[in-house]
Amino acid sequence: AQSVTQLGSHVSVSEGALVLLRCNYSSSVPPYLFWYVQYPNQGLQLLLKYTTGATLVKGINGFEAEFKKSETSFHLTKPSAHMSDAAEYFCAVGVPYGNNRLAFGKGNQVVVIP
Amino acid sequence: EAQVTQNPRYLITVTGKKLTVTCSQNMNHEYMSWYRQDPGLGLRQIYYSMNVEVTDKGDVPEGYKVSRKEKRNFPLILESPSPNQTSLYFCASSLFPSAGELFFGEGSRLTVL
Numbered sequence: 694a695q696s697v698t699q700l701g702s703h704v705s706v707s708e709g710a711l712v713l714l715r716c717n718y719s720s721s722v723p724p725y726l727f728w729y730v731q732y733p734n735q736g737l738q739l740l741l742k743y744t745t746g747a748t749l750v751k752g753i754n755g756f757e758a759e760f761k762k763s764e765t766s767f768h769l770t771k772p773s774a775h776m777s778d779a780a781e782y783f784c785a786v787g788v789p790y791g792n793n794r795l796a797f798g799k800g801n802q803v804v805v806i807p
Numbered sequence: 808e809a810q811v812t813q814n815p816r817y818l819i820t821v822t823g824k825k826l827t828v829t830c831s832q833n834m835n836h837e838y839m840s841w842y843r844q845d846p847g848l849g850l851r852q853i854y855y856s857m858n859v860e861v862t863d864k865g866d867v868p869e870g871y872k873v874s875r876k877e878k879r880n881f882p883l884i885l886e887s888p889s890p891n892q893t894s895l896y897f898c899a900s901s902l903f904p905s906a907g908e909l910f911f912g913e914g915s916r917l918t919v920l
Contacts, residue, residue, distance in 0.1 A: 702847065727908075736811070736897055736911030737850075783849065794865070795909065797842075799849035 695720040695786045699798035706778075707806045712756075712771040714801045716784035719765065726767040727785040727795065728758055737783060743767065744789070754778070779805045809834045813898050813912035820888055821920050828883045828915045830898030838901040839881040840865070840909070841873065843894040850897070856881055888919040 696719045706712050718724055725744050729737040741752025748760040754777075758769045767784060781802050785795040811832045820826055832839065840855035842865075852865030856875040870892055872884040881900075885892060895916050899909040 729909075734913070736913045737899075737909070738911065739908050742908065794852060794855065797850040799847060 695724060695788060695796045697784050697786050697796055697798035699784050699801055701801060702799065703802045703804065705804045705806055706774045708776060709773050712769070712774045712778060712803065714769040714782050714784075714803070716758075716767045716769065716798060717765055718767060718784070718786040720786055720788060722788050725787040725789060726758075726760060727787070728752065728756070728767075728769050729783045729785060729797075731781040731783065731800075733780070740769070740782070774803075774805050776805050776807065779803055809910070811898055811900055811910050811912035813896075813915045815915060816913065817916050819918045819920065822889055823887050826885050826888060826917075828885075828896060828898075828917070830881045830883065830912060831879050832881075832898075832900040832910070833879065834900060834902070834910065835878065836900035836902050836910070837878065838903070839875070840899050840901075841871070841881070841883045842897045842899065843867065844897060844914075845894050853883065853896075885917075888917075890919050893917060893919045 698717045727742045728740040730740050731737045741750045743750045743760045751757045756771045781800045783800045784798040787795045814829045837858045841853040842850040844850050851867045854873040856862045898912040901907045901909050
């Protein structure tokens with residue numbers, strides 16, 4: 694079964710600084726990888742996803758992530774944090790068959806400091 | 808507008824009083840699922856449904872029931888709620904049952920006293 698590790702439940706970043714959220718996955722087959730964002734009092738929405746092809750994936754709001762098979766990682770980055778980026782971010786892993794049972798990480802709560 | 812709608816959004820109830828959280832999607836998705844979100848634990852899947860009349864257990868199904876009589880609806884039933892079911896619940900749907908994008912509802916915050 695696949696799984697995801699996200700370290701550091703709370704991440705503080707200064708406005709204008711780099712946002713880096715780490716995600717490492719475990720999967721016995723080539724994975725599908727996702728980042729979801731949850732704004733306060735809202736459901737999760739998809740930021741970006743990797744299925745096949747280009748390993749650098751660009752998403753909404755200036756975020757991007759790179760799939761590195763050798764490191765089993767899918768870290769999320771944004772060059773310059775904005776106050777509106779304050780939210781909780783979840784990494785998830787799935788496989789290209791079966792019941793769509795994504796395995797979610799425990800999430801990173803991002804705080805942006807003015 | 809494409810959406811997943813959950814009701815109620817907030818509910819306070821007492822131990823043992825049966826309740827149902829409704830979920831409806833207007834995207835004609837075959838796949839639907841329920842998750843609970845708890846601090847420090849992320850999202851855990853309760854039940855999922857691949858299609859009408861097809862449901863299966865997720866990671867934490869104890870104390871919950873579901874039904875899928877129509878494609879658009881997937882209610883979550885707590886027959887006898889207990890305080891450990893106090894949580895934030897999310898319904899989600901997807902077009903492809905093979906790790907495609909999940910569309911989430913806005914959540915239902917349940918407190919069981």
